[in-house]
Amino acid sequence: MNLTYPRRVYTEFVTPLQHLKKLSSMLGGPNIFVKRDDLLGLTGGGNKTRKLEFLVADALKQGADTLITTGGVQSNHCRMTLAAAVKEGLKCRLIIEERNHKYNPQDNGNVFLFNLLGAEQIKVVPDGTDVAKEMEIVNEELKKDGRKGYIVAEGGGNDLGALGYVNGAQEILKQASEMGISLDHIVTPSGSGGTHAGLVTGFYASGSGIPVTGINVRRKKAAQEEKVYNIVKLARQRIDFNEEIPREAVKCFDEYLGPGYAIPTDKTFEAIHLLAQTEGLLLDPVYTGKTMAGIIGLVEKGYFEGQKNVLFLHTGGTPCIYANTSTILEHNHSYVETLVESR
Ligand SMILES: Cc1ncc(COP(=O)(O)O)c(C=O)c1O
CATH class of the missing domain: 3.40.50.1100 (Rossmann fold)
Structure with missing residues (x-):
């Protein structure tokens, strides 16, 4: 794999990979881990x-x-x-x-x-x-x-930008191996598609075979999968990886998108409140809130059956919550209300 393209370094450290213990035990499914790319360098962090x-x-x-x-x-x-x-x-x-x-x-x-x-x-x-x-x-x-x-x-969201996540995939693999964790699945928001495509290309080219699932934030399933796969094909060539990456390696869900881009659903709000109050983790209403709603929904459906460790890529977006404070608080989830009452 050739990653020898000019690169500026905006993060001088490896972002944490953390076990979301309380969330995992609440959901009763696989262990959910988070890759804290919300802590990447540049103002406010994010993918x-x-x-x-x-x-x-x-x-x-x-x-x-x-x-x-x-x-x-x-x-x-x-x-x-x-x-x-x-x-x-x-x-x-x-x-x-x-x-x-x-x-x-x-x-x-x-x-x-x-x-x-x-x-x-x-x-x-x-x-x-x-x-x-x-x-x-x-x-x-x-x-x-x-x-x-x-x-x-x-x-x-082009093949050059996607190299950021070809690189990111290498970072995740090295980090998980150092921590003694074997990851069975990665879940990422899928928007312009560069992050999703970079991860698919990176995990494929490294031979790890870890499946990547995208939670759509803008488009329907077929359109998004095509968009991501087109970037995968170009990114693969860019890194001189000569093996074909199968179309099935790109998988998206649009069930958690709701009415459209940047329109949160009740499940999005529920995920935002849940993560804030169980893990102290901030999610946004456009990308990561929808993605976490997707992870929760997929655990409930048994999608990760037989898998032990699932990684949620936290792609950032937290500054956006400060433009939506009243809407987020208006959608307080009953689980959270119970906690507030018992304090
Ligand atoms: C916080 C956040 N997460 C996820 C995404 C989606 O990533 P991509 O555009 O690479 O699909 C974006 C894109 O704007 C974003 O800002």
């Missing part, structure tokens, strides 16, 4: 840091002075790309697509951080806009001013 290590290194190699990217109203990817730009002394321009939510510059969470970190430009566009084209337009504007932009694909 995008691993992708940006490769993407920003590429931007610097190409002599860019400005990063251009896109995301939803509370985009973690936009915040992290902006944070990487700040760290590297680059400018950053954002295209914010109003998917299911209106942009309000006074919002808390990531919107607050776009302002605090100093985005050079925030262009707000309606849902369904061709954001790739919008990013090209911004790039042309920069060119006219004698500047050099670098377009970071939406969500960092």
Whole structure:
């Protein structure tokens, strides 16, 4: 496997891999472990840091002075790309697509951080806009001013960004082996697909054969699996892994998505409350809350039957909870109410 691409290092340590003991015993299924990628470097942590290590290194190699990217109203990817730009002394321009939510510059969470970190430009566009084209337009504007932009694909979700999680898979394998744990399954949120694709490629190319299941946060099953598999095919070539990775290695569930992107369900809220009050772990309503709802649902269905150790990839996104505090508290779960009453 060839991973010798230019890379910036934004995390100087290995993120913890922890046993969620209380959650595991409550669910009565396999041991649930968490990989704390919410603690990765760059402002606020999260999965995008691993992708940006490769993407920003590429931007610097190409002599860019400005990063251009896109995301939803509370985009973690936009915040992290902006944070990487700040760290590297680059400018950053954002295209914010109003998917299911209106942009309000006074919002808390990531919107607050776009302002605090100093985005050079925030262009707000309606849902369904061709954001790739919008990013090209911004790039042309920069060119006219004698500047050099670098377009970071939406969500960092291309084969170069996916290398972050090919690398991440190696880190998980080494860490689990050092801890004497054998992992039977990995569960990850699946959005732009780069994280999911990187993990599949990484575990496959390392010969470990650990299955990876994606919990969809935006698309239906067929569309998401196709999207992820397309990245897997390119990532495999990029690392010179010559064996075909079977299509069945990409598996997604859309049952936990609810009405759409960034619209949490009751089960999402339940998972957020449960993890906060059993493990002191913060989950967000867009990605990790839905993914944990998926893990709980899949344990209940017996999906992990016969498997001992399941790893939840915590991909971050916690700044987003501060833009949703009242909605999260309004959806207090009865289990939590019982605990509160007994205090
Ligand atoms: C917190 C968080 N988790 C998961 C994802 C999904 O990762 P990917 O886009 O690689 O599928 C994102 C993407 O924006 C994210 O911000």
